[in-house]
Amino acid sequence: MDDWIGVINTSDLDVGEVVEITCHGEDLLLYRTPDGHCHAVTAYCPHLNNYMPNGLPPGTPPTELLKNDELHCPYHGWRFNTAGQCIGIPQGQRVPPAVRAGRPVLRRWAVREENGMLEIGQLLP
Ligand code: FES
Known part of the structure:
Protein backbone atom coordinates (compact mmCIF):
# COMPACT_ATOMS: atom_id res chain seq x y z
CA MET A 1 0.00 0.00 0.00
CA ASP A 2 1.38 3.41 -0.97
CA ASP A 3 0.40 5.79 1.76
CA TRP A 4 2.90 8.56 1.06
CA ILE A 5 1.24 11.96 1.11
CA GLY A 6 2.85 15.05 -0.42
CA VAL A 7 2.64 17.99 1.95
CA ILE A 8 4.87 20.85 0.74
CA ASN A 9 7.49 21.57 -1.91
CA THR A 10 10.99 20.58 -0.82
CA SER A 11 12.15 24.10 -1.60
CA ASP A 12 9.70 25.43 1.00
CA LEU A 13 11.63 23.90 3.89
CA ASP A 14 15.09 25.33 4.44
CA VAL A 15 17.74 23.96 6.76
CA GLY A 16 16.83 24.89 10.32
CA GLU A 17 13.19 25.53 9.49
CA VAL A 18 10.12 24.01 11.17
CA VAL A 19 6.60 24.07 9.73
CA GLU A 20 3.31 22.94 11.24
CA ILE A 21 1.31 20.55 9.05
CA THR A 22 -1.58 18.17 9.34
CA CYS A 23 -1.13 14.79 7.65
CA HIS A 24 -2.63 11.31 8.18
CA GLY A 25 -5.04 13.04 10.57
CA GLU A 26 -2.19 14.11 12.85
CA ASP A 27 -0.76 17.52 13.75
CA LEU A 28 2.91 17.29 12.89
CA LEU A 29 6.08 19.33 12.92
CA LEU A 30 8.12 18.97 9.76
CA TYR A 31 11.70 20.17 10.00
CA ARG A 32 15.03 20.08 8.22
CA THR A 33 18.21 19.55 10.22
CA PRO A 34 21.65 20.98 9.35
CA ASP A 35 22.58 17.71 7.56
CA GLY A 36 19.78 18.43 5.08
CA HIS A 37 17.49 15.61 6.19
CA CYS A 38 13.82 16.18 6.91
CA HIS A 39 11.92 14.79 9.87
CA ALA A 40 8.25 14.63 10.82
CA VAL A 41 7.16 14.26 14.43
CA THR A 42 4.01 14.78 16.42
CA ALA A 43 3.50 18.39 17.42
CA TYR A 44 2.43 17.27 20.91
CA CYS A 45 5.10 16.93 23.56
CA PRO A 46 5.20 13.50 25.24
CA ASN A 54 1.85 27.14 21.53
CA GLY A 55 4.57 27.33 24.16
CA LEU A 56 6.44 29.93 22.14
CA PRO A 57 5.75 33.64 22.66
CA PRO A 58 2.88 34.88 20.44
CA GLY A 59 4.02 35.55 16.90
CA THR A 60 7.18 33.44 17.22
CA PRO A 61 7.65 31.07 14.27
CA PRO A 62 7.82 27.33 15.04
CA THR A 63 11.37 27.36 13.68
CA GLU A 64 12.38 28.56 17.16
CA LEU A 65 11.68 25.02 18.42
CA LEU A 66 14.72 23.70 16.53
CA LYS A 67 18.24 24.13 17.92
CA ASN A 68 20.71 22.52 15.51
CA ASP A 69 19.24 19.01 15.19
CA GLU A 70 17.25 19.01 18.45
CA LEU A 71 13.66 20.00 19.08
CA HIS A 72 13.25 21.89 22.34
CA CYS A 73 9.83 21.95 23.93
CA PRO A 74 9.26 25.49 25.18
CA TYR A 75 7.03 24.46 28.07
CA HIS A 76 9.48 22.71 30.41
CA GLY A 77 12.62 22.37 28.33
CA TRP A 78 12.59 18.73 27.27
CA ARG A 79 14.91 18.16 24.28
CA PHE A 80 14.44 15.55 21.56
CA ASN A 81 16.81 14.14 18.96
CA THR A 82 15.85 12.99 15.46
CA ALA A 83 15.38 9.43 16.73
CA GLY A 84 12.55 10.65 18.95
CA GLN A 85 14.51 10.10 22.15
CA CYS A 86 14.35 12.64 24.93
CA ILE A 87 17.97 13.62 25.44
CA GLY A 88 17.55 16.30 28.05
CA ILE A 89 15.24 17.13 30.93
CA PRO A 90 16.06 20.14 33.10
CA GLN A 91 17.26 19.36 36.60
CA GLY A 92 14.56 18.91 39.20
CA GLN A 93 12.05 17.21 36.90
CA ARG A 94 11.22 13.52 37.08
CA VAL A 95 12.77 11.39 34.36
CA PRO A 96 10.28 8.76 33.10
CA PRO A 97 11.52 5.16 32.73
CA ALA A 98 11.19 5.28 28.92
CA VAL A 99 13.49 8.29 28.83
CA ARG A 100 15.95 6.65 31.22
CA ALA A 101 15.94 3.55 29.00
CA GLY A 102 16.62 5.64 25.89
CA ARG A 103 13.42 4.58 24.14
CA PRO A 104 11.87 6.94 21.57
CA VAL A 105 9.11 8.95 23.22
CA LEU A 106 8.29 11.36 20.39
CA ARG A 107 6.20 9.75 17.63
CA ARG A 108 7.85 10.06 14.21
CA TRP A 109 6.78 9.49 10.63
CA ALA A 110 8.81 8.52 7.59
CA VAL A 111 9.68 11.42 5.28
CA ARG A 112 10.96 11.32 1.72
CA GLU A 113 11.65 13.86 -1.00
CA GLU A 114 10.01 12.80 -4.25
CA ASN A 115 9.60 14.84 -7.44
CA GLY A 116 10.17 18.09 -5.62
CA MET A 117 7.70 17.30 -2.87
CA LEU A 118 8.18 16.37 0.75
CA GLU A 119 6.06 13.32 1.44
CA ILE A 120 4.99 11.84 4.76
CA GLY A 121 4.71 8.08 5.05
CA GLN A 122 4.04 5.66 7.88
CA LEU A 123 4.46 6.06 11.59
CA LEU A 124 7.95 4.83 12.49
CA PRO A 125 8.46 2.18 15.19
S1 FES B 1 5.10 19.87 27.85
FE1 FES B 1 6.96 19.71 26.74
S2 FES B 1 8.48 19.76 28.24
FE2 FES B 1 6.63 19.82 29.36
Missing part, protein backbone atom coordinates in the same frame (compact mmCIF):
# COMPACT_ATOMS: atom_id res chain seq x y z
CA HIS A 47 5.67 15.22 28.60
CA LEU A 48 2.22 16.78 29.10
CA ASN A 49 0.81 16.46 25.59
CA ASN A 50 1.07 20.21 25.00
CA TYR A 51 1.06 21.49 21.41
CA MET A 52 4.70 22.58 21.32
CA PRO A 53 4.38 25.68 19.07
Whole structure:
Protein backbone atom coordinates (compact mmCIF):
# COMPACT_ATOMS: atom_id res chain seq x y z
CA MET A 1 0.00 0.00 0.00
CA ASP A 2 1.38 3.41 -0.97
CA ASP A 3 0.40 5.79 1.76
CA TRP A 4 2.90 8.56 1.06
CA ILE A 5 1.24 11.96 1.11
CA GLY A 6 2.85 15.05 -0.42
CA VAL A 7 2.64 17.99 1.95
CA ILE A 8 4.87 20.85 0.74
CA ASN A 9 7.49 21.57 -1.91
CA THR A 10 10.99 20.58 -0.82
CA SER A 11 12.15 24.10 -1.60
CA ASP A 12 9.70 25.43 1.00
CA LEU A 13 11.63 23.90 3.89
CA ASP A 14 15.09 25.33 4.44
CA VAL A 15 17.74 23.96 6.76
CA GLY A 16 16.83 24.89 10.32
CA GLU A 17 13.19 25.53 9.49
CA VAL A 18 10.12 24.01 11.17
CA VAL A 19 6.60 24.07 9.73
CA GLU A 20 3.31 22.94 11.24
CA ILE A 21 1.31 20.55 9.05
CA THR A 22 -1.58 18.17 9.34
CA CYS A 23 -1.13 14.79 7.65
CA HIS A 24 -2.63 11.31 8.18
CA GLY A 25 -5.04 13.04 10.57
CA GLU A 26 -2.19 14.11 12.85
CA ASP A 27 -0.76 17.52 13.75
CA LEU A 28 2.91 17.29 12.89
CA LEU A 29 6.08 19.33 12.92
CA LEU A 30 8.12 18.97 9.76
CA TYR A 31 11.70 20.17 10.00
CA ARG A 32 15.03 20.08 8.22
CA THR A 33 18.21 19.55 10.22
CA PRO A 34 21.65 20.98 9.35
CA ASP A 35 22.58 17.71 7.56
CA GLY A 36 19.78 18.43 5.08
CA HIS A 37 17.49 15.61 6.19
CA CYS A 38 13.82 16.18 6.91
CA HIS A 39 11.92 14.79 9.87
CA ALA A 40 8.25 14.63 10.82
CA VAL A 41 7.16 14.26 14.43
CA THR A 42 4.01 14.78 16.42
CA ALA A 43 3.50 18.39 17.42
CA TYR A 44 2.43 17.27 20.91
CA CYS A 45 5.10 16.93 23.56
CA PRO A 46 5.20 13.50 25.24
CA HIS A 47 5.67 15.22 28.60
CA LEU A 48 2.22 16.78 29.10
CA ASN A 49 0.81 16.46 25.59
CA ASN A 50 1.07 20.21 25.00
CA TYR A 51 1.06 21.49 21.41
CA MET A 52 4.70 22.58 21.32
CA PRO A 53 4.38 25.68 19.07
CA ASN A 54 1.85 27.14 21.53
CA GLY A 55 4.57 27.33 24.16
CA LEU A 56 6.44 29.93 22.14
CA PRO A 57 5.75 33.64 22.66
CA PRO A 58 2.88 34.88 20.44
CA GLY A 59 4.02 35.55 16.90
CA THR A 60 7.18 33.44 17.22
CA PRO A 61 7.65 31.07 14.27
CA PRO A 62 7.82 27.33 15.04
CA THR A 63 11.37 27.36 13.68
CA GLU A 64 12.38 28.56 17.16
CA LEU A 65 11.68 25.02 18.42
CA LEU A 66 14.72 23.70 16.53
CA LYS A 67 18.24 24.13 17.92
CA ASN A 68 20.71 22.52 15.51
CA ASP A 69 19.24 19.01 15.19
CA GLU A 70 17.25 19.01 18.45
CA LEU A 71 13.66 20.00 19.08
CA HIS A 72 13.25 21.89 22.34
CA CYS A 73 9.83 21.95 23.93
CA PRO A 74 9.26 25.49 25.18
CA TYR A 75 7.03 24.46 28.07
CA HIS A 76 9.48 22.71 30.41
CA GLY A 77 12.62 22.37 28.33
CA TRP A 78 12.59 18.73 27.27
CA ARG A 79 14.91 18.16 24.28
CA PHE A 80 14.44 15.55 21.56
CA ASN A 81 16.81 14.14 18.96
CA THR A 82 15.85 12.99 15.46
CA ALA A 83 15.38 9.43 16.73
CA GLY A 84 12.55 10.65 18.95
CA GLN A 85 14.51 10.10 22.15
CA CYS A 86 14.35 12.64 24.93
CA ILE A 87 17.97 13.62 25.44
CA GLY A 88 17.55 16.30 28.05
CA ILE A 89 15.24 17.13 30.93
CA PRO A 90 16.06 20.14 33.10
CA GLN A 91 17.26 19.36 36.60
CA GLY A 92 14.56 18.91 39.20
CA GLN A 93 12.05 17.21 36.90
CA ARG A 94 11.22 13.52 37.08
CA VAL A 95 12.77 11.39 34.36
CA PRO A 96 10.28 8.76 33.10
CA PRO A 97 11.52 5.16 32.73
CA ALA A 98 11.19 5.28 28.92
CA VAL A 99 13.49 8.29 28.83
CA ARG A 100 15.95 6.65 31.22
CA ALA A 101 15.94 3.55 29.00
CA GLY A 102 16.62 5.64 25.89
CA ARG A 103 13.42 4.58 24.14
CA PRO A 104 11.87 6.94 21.57
CA VAL A 105 9.11 8.95 23.22
CA LEU A 106 8.29 11.36 20.39
CA ARG A 107 6.20 9.75 17.63
CA ARG A 108 7.85 10.06 14.21
CA TRP A 109 6.78 9.49 10.63
CA ALA A 110 8.81 8.52 7.59
CA VAL A 111 9.68 11.42 5.28
CA ARG A 112 10.96 11.32 1.72
CA GLU A 113 11.65 13.86 -1.00
CA GLU A 114 10.01 12.80 -4.25
CA ASN A 115 9.60 14.84 -7.44
CA GLY A 116 10.17 18.09 -5.62
CA MET A 117 7.70 17.30 -2.87
CA LEU A 118 8.18 16.37 0.75
CA GLU A 119 6.06 13.32 1.44
CA ILE A 120 4.99 11.84 4.76
CA GLY A 121 4.71 8.08 5.05
CA GLN A 122 4.04 5.66 7.88
CA LEU A 123 4.46 6.06 11.59
CA LEU A 124 7.95 4.83 12.49
CA PRO A 125 8.46 2.18 15.19
S1 FES B 1 5.10 19.87 27.85
FE1 FES B 1 6.96 19.71 26.74
S2 FES B 1 8.48 19.76 28.24
FE2 FES B 1 6.63 19.82 29.36
